[in-house]
Amino acid sequence: xxxxxxxxxxxxxxxxxxxxxxxxxxxxxxxxxxxxxxxxxxxxxxxxxxxxxxxxxxxxxxxxxxxxxxxxxxxxxxxxxxxxxxxxxxxxxxxxxxxxxxxxxxxxxxxxxxxxxxxxxxxxxxxxxxxxxxxxxxxxxxxxxxxxxxxxxxxxxxxxxxxxxxxxxxxxxxxxxxxxxxxxxxxxxxxxxxxxxxxx
Amino acid sequence: xxxxxxxxxxxxxxxxxxxxxxxxxxxxxxxxxxxxxxxxxxxxxxxxxxxxxxxxxxxxxxxxxxxxxxxxxxxxxxxxxxxxxxxxxxxxxxxxxxxxxxxxxxxxxxxxxxxxxxxxxxxxxxxxxxxxxxxxxxxxxxxxxxxxxxxxxxxxxxxxxxxxxxxxxxxxxxxxxxxxxxxxxxxxxxxxxxxxxxxx
Numbered sequence: 287x288x289x290x291x292x293x294x295x296x297x298x299x300x301x302x303x304x305x306x307x308x309x310x311x312x313x314x315x316x317x318x319x320x321x322x323x324x325x326x327x328x329x330x331x332x333x334x335x336x337x338x339x340x341x342x343x344x345x346x347x348x349x350x351x352x353x354x355x356x357x358x359x360x361x362x363x364x365x366x367x368x369x370x371x372x373x374x375x376x377x378x379x380x381x382x383x384x385x386x387x388x389x390x391x392x393x394x395x396x397x398x399x400x401x402x403x404x405x406x407x408x409x410x411x412x413x414x415x416x417x418x419x420x421x422x423x424x425x426x427x428x429x430x431x432x433x434x435x436x437x438x439x440x441x442x443x444x445x446x447x448x449x450x451x452x453x454x455x456x457x458x459x460x461x462x463x464x465x466x467x468x469x470x471x472x473x474x475x476x477x478x479x480x481x482x483x484x485x486x
Numbered sequence: 487x488x489x490x491x492x493x494x495x496x497x498x499x500x501x502x503x504x505x506x507x508x509x510x511x512x513x514x515x516x517x518x519x520x521x522x523x524x525x526x527x528x529x530x531x532x533x534x535x536x537x538x539x540x541x542x543x544x545x546x547x548x549x550x551x552x553x554x555x556x557x558x559x560x561x562x563x564x565x566x567x568x569x570x571x572x573x574x575x576x577x578x579x580x581x582x583x584x585x586x587x588x589x590x591x592x593x594x595x596x597x598x599x600x601x602x603x604x605x606x607x608x609x610x611x612x613x614x615x616x617x618x619x620x621x622x623x624x625x626x627x628x629x630x631x632x633x634x635x636x637x638x639x640x641x642x643x644x645x646x647x648x649x650x651x652x653x654x655x656x657x658x659x660x661x662x663x664x665x666x667x668x669x670x671x672x673x674x675x676x677x678x679x680x681x682x683x684x685x686x
Contacts, residue, residue: 315563315599316548318556345544345564348516352549356518363515364545399515 287327287461291474293320294440294462300470304414304442305386312439313346313411324461325353328409328437331459332358335434337407339363339400341422343382343393350439351409358407363399365422367391378428382421385414385445395425402430413438413460416447423456440464443475487527487661491674493520494640494662500670504614504642505586512639513546513611524661525553528609528637531659532558535634537607539563539600541622543582543593550639551609558607563599565622567591578628582621585614585645595625602630613638613660616647623656640664643675 299307311317328350340362342351348364355362367382368391377394384391400406406426410418423433433456441448441460444467451458463475499507511517528550540562542551548564555562567582568591577594584591600606606626610618623633633656641648641660644667651658663675 309596310599311561314566314596315561316552316555318552318562319559321552322556345548345566348545348548349552349562352516352518352521352552355516356522359519361511361515362518362549366514366545396509396514399510 287324289320289323290439290462293317294464294472298472300467300472303467304445306440306442306464306467306472308440312349316349318349321349321353324350324439325355325357327461328354328407328459329357332407332435332437335407336405337434338404339431340407340409341365341395341400341426342409343367343418343422346411347409350411354407354409354437361399363395365393365395365425367393378425380421380424380428383415383417385417386412393421393425395429397429400426400429400431404429404431405434406431407434408436409438410436411439413441413447413451413458414445416450419447419451419456420454423451423454435459437461442467487524489520489523490639490662493517494664494672498672500667500672503667504645506640506642506664506667506672508640512549516549518549521549521553524550524639525555525557527661528554528607528659529557532607532635532637535607536605537634538604539631540607540609541565541595541600541626542609543567543618543622546611547609550611554607554609554637561599563595565593565595565625567593578625580621580624580628583615583617585617586612593621593625595629597629600626600629600631604629604631605634606631607634608636609638610636611639613641613647613651613658614645616650619647619651619656619658620654623651623654635659637661642667 297310340355408422435457438460441463443463465475466473497510540555608622635657638660641663643663665675666673
């Protein structure tokens with residue numbers, strides 16, 4: 287997605303080899319027009335999949351995911367992060383390790399909002415090692431739902447997340463694929479035409 | 487806002503005299519079409535105020551606030567909740583007590599995203615005692631910005647939040663004003679025509 291790549295080049299801040307800060311338009315300050323375009327792109331990519339719910343993780347996933355849900359005309363569910371839980375009877379739960387925060391949190395979704403008839407589109411802001419997306423997929427599958435696709439705003443293609451998800455059989459679309467953050471510069475993955483169906 | 491009141495009557499769950507659960511459409515599962523209508527309503531209410539930024543608090547404020555920001559064509563900032571901070575030089579911070587969670591958290595916004603030229607619209611999902619809205623207003627004012635309005639999705643009018651905010655001189659609009667949760671039932675504030683300019 288050229289508009290997103292340009293925004294990353296203009297405003298992204300590279301903090302070392304692994305960390306790209308995009309807090310001016312995605313995960314602290316948010317550009318709502320860009321989020322709408324991102325939502326349109328996700329909706330178009332997954333419109334044939336019969337999506338019934340969009341699932342994301344609080345907080346940074348919510349803005350792009352609510353736009354995708356708006357345009358797919360389905361509900362959004364944002365999974366909640368909690369430290370520890372005593373009562374779990376009515377919740378699907380999964381432990382997720384955050385690469386950015388280097389801590390584990392318990393992620394939960396109320397059982398009443400996901401069921402075996404659902405075809406779920408998972409949306410997240412970043413893909414690094416794949417832990418968040420895998421955790422959300424596990425929650426959907428606990429409900430007996432089908433994970434019909436995974437949409438990522440920014441993929442760090444030099445980390446193993448995409449391969450992990452593809453090996454598990456998931457369909458993954460990333461709107462910007464960062465090949466490298468070396469030398470303080472963002473380089474994107476060059477997209478051969480032959481791979482266009484799975485990389486956007 | 488009639489559509490919102492009807493949704494609360496249809497799907498809200500009353501848990502005691504003080505707690506209204508709306509996790510089927512606002513703060514866990516989210517109805518994106520309703521969020522868009524809410525955003526339209528806020529945009530219309532505050533369009534004459536010269537808003538330059540929408541400010542909310544993660545996580546439940548993000549969905550309605552990003553729609554308001556989309557329609558006002560300005561950036562959204564969602565303030566971050568953190569447990570404790572060591573480095574604060576580049577952050578505006580404020581302590582906020584959560585009525586729902588009964589705990590205090592530190593709320594932060596990066597200094598680079600708010601300044602003295604900003605006219606800020608604060609959006610939040612609930613108004614109870616006013617602590618979250620006041621905390622966000624304090625953050626905007628730390629930046630020298632003007633708080634041009636406070637937009638609330640659901641106000642619990644039997645709690646003091648609105649009075650606290652009005653006494654501080656803020657313009658407050660709530661889209662649904664709950665008068666009472668007694669007997670397990672939601673009753674809304676009846677709106678005399680004369681008060682229509684400040685209560686929607």
